[in-house]
Amino acid sequence: MSASVKTLALAGLASALFFLPPAGAAEADFQRIQNTIFTPLCVSCHSGLFAPHRLRLDERNSYRSLVGMQSAEVPAVQRVKSGDPDASYLIHKIEGHASEGVRMPASGPALSRQDIALIRRWIAGGAQFNEPAGK
Secondary structure, eight states: OEEEEEEEEHHHHHHHHHHHHOTTTTTTHHHHHIIIIIIITTTTTTTTTOOOOGOOOTTHHHHHHHHBBSSSSSSSSSSSSSTTTGGGGHHHHTTOOOOOOOOOSSTSSSOOOHHHHHHHHHHTTOOOOOOOOTT
């Protein structure tokens, strides 16, 4: 293979990689977070009329309870600030550095680094809502 063909091949590969979404971006969707984190780990406390701070994380209510909503503990901070995980109170709570209250989930072990990274990627990507499959 000539040097010019190799150069073109490498340039093509580099340009293809440039336009690919960041690793894990496609998997950082709200429904995956709901199914793997909120429903199994959070709903036991954060559901129904007596959910702490009116934060309901059941499938029907979680998105609208989180995105763009003021935190009940620190009203100057949004629970989820679309595009900004570091300014999102949800991240403060699950990472354990919130100015009020305790790390979440309070009734179990801390979320894994992978789960926290998934939530961070979803928020950084715009905190979009995606319909559950089959609905």
